[in-house]
Amino acid sequence: MTKKPGKTARWRAVWQLIKPYWRSEEKWKAWSMLAAIIILSLGSVYLSVQFNEWNRVFYDALQNKNFPVFKQQLFKFTWLALIFIVVSIYKVYLTQGLQMNWRRWMTNEYMDKWLTNHAYYYTEHQHQVDNPDQRIASDLSALTSGTLSLSLGLLSSLVTLFSFVTILWSVSGPISFMLGSHAITIPGYMLWFALLYALVGSVIIGFIGRPLVKLSFNQEWFEANFRFGLIRIRENSDAIALYHGEKSEKKQLADNFEAIRSNWWSSMRTTRRLNFASSFYGQFAIIFPILVAAPRYFSGAIQMGLLMQISSAFGQVQDSLSWFINAFNDLASWKACVNRLAGFNAAIDQVNTQPRNILLGDAKDDDLQLNNLTVTLPNGNPLFSSVSASLATGARVLVAGPSGCGKSTLLRAIAGVWPYGTGEINTAANKKQLFLPQRSYIPIGSLREALTYPEESSLEYTDERLCEVLEWCNLSYLQPVLDHYSNWSQRLSPGEQQRLAFARAMLIKPEILYLDEATSALDDETEQRMYSLLLEKLPQTTVLSVAHRNSVAKYHEQCWRFQLQDDGQCSLMRSRLHEDTLPA
Known part of the structure; x- marks a missing residue:
């Protein structure tokens, strides 16, 4: 406490x-x-x-x-x-x-x-x-x-x-x-x-x-x-x-x-x-x-x-x-x-x-621009420093690196909820964005409301559309309970919760999608299916995903890899994935 x-x-x-x-x-x-x-x-x-x-x-x-x-x-x-x-x-x-x-x-x-x-x-x-x-x-x-x-x-x-x-x-x-x-x-x-x-x-x-x-x-x-x-x-x-x-x-x-x-x-x-x-x-x-x-x-x-x-x-x-x-x-x-x-x-x-040392602004040409970004812990210790990178519209980028190097923290900074650091983050303000964290949040209520979160109204989507995305994500057995009121975070397993988060993405159709270890609770086959769905159902969506498994590399075009330096900080290396292999 x-x-x-x-x-x-x-x-x-x-x-x-x-x-x-x-x-x-x-x-x-x-x-x-x-x-x-x-x-x-x-x-x-x-x-x-x-x-x-x-x-x-x-x-x-x-x-x-x-x-x-x-x-x-x-x-x-x-x-x-x-x-x-x-x-x-x-x-x-x-x-x-x-x-x-x-x-x-x-x-x-x-x-x-x-x-x-x-x-x-x-x-x-x-x-x-x-x-x-x-x-x-x-x-x-x-x-x-x-x-x-x-x-x-x-x-x-x-x-x-x-x-x-x-x-x-x-x-x-x-x-x-x-x-x-x-x-x-x-x-x-x-x-x-x-x-x-x-x-x-x-x-x-x-x-x-x-x-x-x-x-x-x-x-x-x-x-x-x-x-x-x-x-x-x-x-x-x-x-x-x-x-x-x-x-x-x-x-x-x-x-x-x-x-x-x-x-x-x-x-x-x-x-x-x-x-x-x-x-x-x-x-x-x-x-x-x-x-x-x-x-x-x-x-x-x-x-x-x-x-x-x-x-x-x-x-x-x-x-x-x-x-x-x-x-x-x-x-x-x-x-x-x-x-x-x-x-x-x-x-x-x-x-x-309190002043925000990480400045948030609007990206002009790309969906995401990082300018001289340094991210630190609350005590001031740096995770990585002086990172500059951009995410073009429609690009699919994989963020890799050792645990504790700041991959998830980078996504929090992009979302505007991590104030510790300096630099500038510009995002496409006029585009719909969605973040899928490792531990998905499911509000208490009907399954319909849980599926359409964070949309304010679940009435915008028909039952046919909701059942369709559930079936895509191997959750068709939940179709009969769309209007059941429950604490779904207790009823669904971690894997089911992550698949439900992918169903949200299929339903909401964001123009920019951020994934933070969003398939960590899934088996290889189901993980492959979820990423295949992204390519199939959201072909125009810009994707920035954090993952550790080699198997998801083929669904991305570029890799941003954090590498640990002798001084304890991490530097960011960018490369095309056909030139790069993920660490085992």
Whole structure:
């Protein structure tokens, strides 16, 4: 797997993640939905103020045994409750809708960034980011839901605080006591008690729960590694079974899960301390305002209705001031998610903005032109240097040489996915090109979609045409299952997958075809048939193929052979094949 990312995202990076959607082509719809949600949130606060006033009148009616007022307040409570239910339901409904719209937009943006300029390829090979699938599938959802939930919760808390501060100040009255020989009077003393209570609680909770951000970050990373190990076993089940590698795989999975378990227990211990402190804080807050206001009630200065109103207002103020405490777990998870996305975003931006030393351009006369091309490994060690060659239209060139000399890397550079090196590569931009790698890629889906990949639509080809190319490539037994949905890379053998790749070439009819050990899993007879098909069915196609076997030489006109030099680099020798023989 990849190395563990570490840096915490700065708040500027957080803003860079959040702001694009609110400035996008959907900004008017987004801001309209957000405005509606804010209005409903303000409505909820207004209704809470009305409930606070209702508390005073209702409990005074109970204490005074005033039955007409009691009935009137029951009716008032009924319509207040109904309005509150409607407001709460639609606030949640609109919030969920806005969350999905935001997530959909961000998912499309990040998929586009990840798949543009081969960023998915570079970040994987350069180990710049771990588990990009989790970033897009999980973390974007957590970012949108967490940002809306936390920001709207903070807004509601601030509005509630400002609404009830005045109420609490006015109804709590002053408290007087003697400090030595001095008489001290504190106006609105319940408000000061609420502020002090929330301040002390926030400091304690913040100190106890601070490690949760890192622990949440690590937990997601360890979980993703474990899932990746399980997926790897599924993808390579055949090879693992042949190696009898179950014990080794089990040990790796056990080690990965041990990291999950260890981090989980650390998180549990921190959460236990946090829950103990927050539970004590929350439970004591229920009785605390009654205890503080009780002396004025028992002295007859206030009635039960006002006592209940003070308790309710204190609870609202204290709850608003305790937003940080109540949301700490969500904040820790959200911040860990932001850190992961910020690292992912920075890695993709770095790939998309990094300079390309191998310049890609359009060929004028030939289908391929290499000008003073040097290709290196990521660490800078050269594979070959100062290669200049051209591939004429309709030419068939075989690339040969010892293993590790850079033959496959040359094809990656031509495809534009290998940035390490210098020089210039020009290709015929207006011609259809197709690469057939040694390990063919087959998407999960119907066989029809697998056969026509990478075409966007499989409907352009008739069933008769698809069956025809399957028969050419000795895959006629697959004709009845064209529309069967399956993971074909698991159902087909390596040889069948390579023949399916040749069937794609016959179907798509590229004008330039690149083959990288595309017949390595085939027997000699089948390999001969596949190359014969190229000559027969694609006679005008330009072909550049990498191969080791002598038997395919007769299907090519020229040979580009890499030869190892004394300095460890390779040089390219070009010759006609009737003047050249391949090494055994």
